[in-house]
Amino acid sequence: MCAMRAQLPKSGVPSPTGADADEPVRELDRVRVLRSVIGDDDLTVPAGATGTVVGIYADGAAFEVEFTEPVDTLATVDAATVCLVERALR
Numbered sequence: 001m002c003a004m005r006a007q008l009p010k011s012g013v014p015s016p017t018g019a020d021a022d023e024p025v026r027e028l029d030r031v032r033v034l035r036s037v038i039g040d041d042d043l044t045v046p047a048g049a050t051g052t053v054v055g056i057y058a059d060g061a062a063f064e065v066e067f068t069e070p071v072d073t074l075a076t077v078d079a080a081t082v083c084l085v086e087r088a089l090r
Helices: none
Strands: 030-033 050-057 062-067 073-078 082-086
Touching: 030 062, 030 073, 050 073
Parallel strands: none
Antiparallel strands: 030 050, 030 082, 050 062, 062 073
């Protein structure tokens, strides 16, 4: 289950519920894709796959996500296509 669905609220960046409610998705956070996406090397990442955010574009409108299971690839993913699974430790 996702802690929150990444979407662009009034602040322009996704934010989770709970203690970090006002903070956007950050680098190294774990996210889940809500639908299949195509990786940078043309591999299909299936819906439900979990990856790590390694880059943030356009103030959170999209993310570069590294996936290792079930395929090993990087994918640029729209914010509306992911949900936060776990915060990175700071």
